[in-house]
Amino acid sequence: SAKVNGQNVWTVTSYPQANGAQGMCYSITDLEGHLILVDGGFDLNSELLLNLIMQHNSHVDAWIITHPHQDHVSAFNNLMNSNLGFDIGTIYTIDLDYDFYESVVNNFDGGFEYYTAFLDAIKDQNVQYVHTGDQIDLCGLQMDVLNAYDIQDSIYEMDPANNGSMMFKLSGKEKSMLFCADVTALLENRIKEQYGDKLKADYLQVAHHGIGGTMSSDFDVFVDPEVAFMDLPGWVNIGDEKSGQIRQALIDNGTIVYNFDDDPKSVEIR
DSSP states (O other): OOOBTTBOOEEEEEOOOTTSSOOOEEEEEETTOOEEEEEOOSGGGHHHHHHHHHHTTTEEEEEEEOOOOHHHHHHHHHHHTTTOSOEEEEEEEEOOOHHHHHHHHHHHTOOHHHHHHHHHHHTTSOEEEEOTTOEEEETTEEEEEEEOOOTTOGGGGSSHHHHTSOEEEEEOSSOEEEEOTTOBGGGHHHHHHHHGGGGOOSEEEOGGGGOTTBOOHHHHHHHOOSEEEOOSOHHHHHHSHHHHHHHHHHHHTTOEEEOTTTOSEEEEEO
């Protein structure tokens, strides 16, 4: 198999949203031809994703859906419900409680239809619902699930899709990346107390795009990444007070910060 100095190399690439909005869309590819996708974003990203899938023999080894919000799951829903002839090895996602989420969704984000479309999209697929503490072999990468919705835990009654979204760390032998999805400040202290230095990573996907209610810049600086990805357009990143503060704190920490003015940008996990 293809290796560099005897090691596999995984390339993590962030893509902007074709509609010019915030959203989350990543691919992870390796020298052995695997394709892992994370979320995907809005409908208009469907063509980009389909092209990636076709380049990998119409096969996705794993598709991680962190949570079923419009800016994360719409392209996935669109592709899956269009019967385009590609196949997915495993879909990893959170196990939201349908009735509870339906009862509170309009207090937070609305858009319950994206969740029902997601459930339609996965009904005939190989789905693995993840839980906090799970460790998964993801095409040779170690995937540690650090946060995922749990109906038994009252903390997720507040903004269940965002706070219950899948936070995970991918680790190779030498490098790692922390994906924070849309977890908000509500969980920041608990996550830091629970994991401590395990949160430190070479690369970081900043929580909740670095806007409204997200975890503080103190959290991001604690992770101490070489590179941080803020999944939003540059004009928001610079103009929005919260995300501007987070961006500046990371830059002051010596971190390279990418937003959608720079994308697609890639980092390597070895």
